[in-house]
Amino acid sequence: MARSAVLRDFVRRNGRLIGGIVSLLALAAFVHAFGKLLTLHDATIMVRDHWSALLAALALYGVAYVPMCVAWQTLARGVGARIAPLALVQVFLVSQIGKYLPGNVGHLLGRAYLARSRGVPLDVSGIAMSLELAGVLAAGALFAALAGALSPGSGGYSLVAPAAAILALIMASAVLVLARKRTPRLRTLAGPMAAAVAYYLAVFTLLAAANATLLGATSWPLALHVATAVVLSWLIGFMVPGAPAGLGLREMSLYALLAGAFPAPTVLLAAVGMRLVTTTGDGLAWLAGIGLRHLGAPAEPSPVRG
Secondary structure (H helix, E strand, O other): OHHHHHHHHHHHHHHHHHHHHHHHHHHHHHHHHHHHHOOHHHHHHHHHHOHHHHHHHHHHHHHHHHHHHHHHHHHHHHOOOOOOHHHHHHHHHHHHHHHHOOEOOHHHHHHHHHHHHOOOOHHHHHHHHHHHHHHHHHHHHHHHHHHHHHOOOOOOOOOHHHHHHHHHHHHHHHHHHHOOOOOOOHHHHHHHHHHHHHHHHHHHHHHHHHHHHHHOOOOHHHHHHHHHHHHHHHHHHHHOOEOHHHOOHHHHHHHHHOEOOEOHHHHHHHHHHHHHHHHHHHHHHHHHHHHHHHOOOOOOOOOOOO
């Protein structure tokens, strides 16, 4: 009993460090697998021959930022953020680049700081971001379950979606209890939360489509298989603390989930290509956020509660 308590305390205090180590190990395993199957010359040729697929995937990822931003707006205003919608978008876009910092919380801390500089109290942005995390987990679990049910061949990692759903329920319940002083009528959050989950389902659909484009999945069974694998691997990277943007974990789990459905070199290159797409897309989103500020996105808030 004492040993288990010591272990729990160790994990609690060092969770981010452990997650970072796991992420690095997964990345090393992925790089090793990539090196065994593809040379840099092979990868260069394949990228050159599939540049149009990379651009299409980047366009799909860029479109995914629309429902991401709208979901953040919906939740933030639902819990009491009274600033212009464009200012909320600017805060979201600028802060997203922080998820590449070690610890995988830089984007959340950055968003809270930027929102506070515009007059949004920390408890308001904290509640909104916590509900956002719960909504993302719930949408991911729902998407993976539906896609998996329609694609019998998906298999593998079957506990990821239920784990995400349970974590989403626990997180949402805890947030709503802790936030009852600011939002005494909790039922008023049901609408924004349901809308956010719908927006995140759209985000996952676009992510799945981007990956299917890179993999050349031209049939519905293959596309559904890819969709299930993509969302499950994304959830794995999302739920492991300390892994910056799920680096390594998503690539390795996607490789494992799609083994046999596509040639191994194709899966490896698509995983690398999608990481390039998301990193480029997040960088462009950051630039767009900076541009919005310079173009006159509202910086001064209207009065807020608290």
